[in-house]
Amino acid sequence: MSIGNSPESPEDDRNFPADDRDSIGRALQQARIAAGLTVDEVSASTRVRIPIVHAIEEDDFSRCGGDVYARGHIRTLARAVGIDPALLIEQYESEHGGRPAPTPAAPLFEAERIRPEPRRPNWTAAMVAAIVAVVGFVGFTMFSGNDTQGGAGAVAEGPAPEKKTTSPTTKPTKTPGTKPAPSAIAAVPKDKVTVKLTAIDDKSWISAKASDGKLLFDGLLLEGESKTFQDDERVDLILGNAGPIELFVNGKKIEEKFESGAVERLSYTKGAPESG
Structure with missing residues (x-):
């Protein structure tokens, strides 16, 4: 009887995926092959270095420089080979722990805010403002009354302005010899x-x-x-x-x-x- 781990030990199940879907690297590799692209072409179009493209297709994300760069490389490569990057990003986050939740900063400083003391009403300033408003209103009323009388006389003596009417049937005339502008497609330069x-x-x-x-x-x-x-x-x-x-x-x-x-x-x- 052997004391070591048997071939049917539960520890061996760690090497098998949780579901039947392809890994991120294999999904990107199959999409690239289906699109008829080589690793060199994908690297040239995405600016992702060839060794990193090979590593990602082998599900090795250690060369990406961190989770943020890994997500960026996955998103760029997925778009280059014509597949939806959202599913691959979701799969990456589920396999690598997801994104850390941001810590709200506002509650940390809530206790340190200085609240101003309530001010008492300044009755002196309020009375001065009321007196100025009354005097200004009286002066404005007197000045407006004089302007109204003078303005009425000027209107009565002046001639009534003439109104110009335009015929509703008038239509713009076309200048003879006018040609329509060529389309944008027909106007392409011949030297390019x-x-x-x-x-x-x-x-x-x-x-x-x-x-x-x-x-x-x-x-x-x-x-x-x-x-x-x-x-x-x-x-x-x-x-x-x-x-x-x-x-x-x-x-x-x-x-x-x-x-x-x-x-x-x-x-x-x-x-x-x-x-x-």
């Missing part, structure tokens, strides 16, 4: 490449870069939102969920239909809209 994206019926994660590699935008485009990008030579796009995106290039609508949930990598230059 202009790309406009609109999320029609769902959200989509997008990344846009200029020809020199500068990151123009990286994040979620919510339903109904639009983004416009310009560059002198080229605009490179990555669409994490290309289906709901409506795309205009150099003022012309791209008629190509993208599949919902598909990842598309596109590149557009000046001239005719052709995807790379």
Whole structure:
């Protein structure tokens, strides 16, 4: 008979999760793979260093620098791969003790407040103010009476002002040769490449870069939102969920239909809209 812990000891149950849901790191890793993104691409778009991304996907949050930074990294990575960060933050707080409750500061100083003593009414000042008010009222009444008589004579002697009427049927005339202003899409500059994206019926994660590699935008485009990008030579796009995106290039609508949930990598230059 063995004295040590048996294989069925309750202490071994500590290694198993309380429920069947994926861990935070695995959920982020699966979402990144489903979006067709590499760790390098996620690191470049979120500014989270590659070793920290790897550590978080392995559920190692010790390299984040504390709970506050860990929550921030989880929220940033979740948005980059197109999943809701709120559930992951809730899971993190339930697994790591949640946030400390703030201590109200007001009661600590309640006892130290200095309460002023009630003041006694100053009857002398009240009487002086009443006398000044009476004298002022009498003077104002006399002055107003004289002005009213003089003003009435001036009105009786002066001619009545003429009223100008305008015909209700008068309509503004149009200047011949006037042309309507061109639309914003038609007025795109010809010496640049202009790309406009609109999320029609769902959200989509997008990344846009200029020809020199500068990151123009990286994040979620919510339903109904639009983004416009310009560059002198080229605009490179990555669409994490290309289906709901409506795309205009150099003022012309791209008629190509993208599949919902598909990842598309596109590149557009000046001239005719052709995807790379």
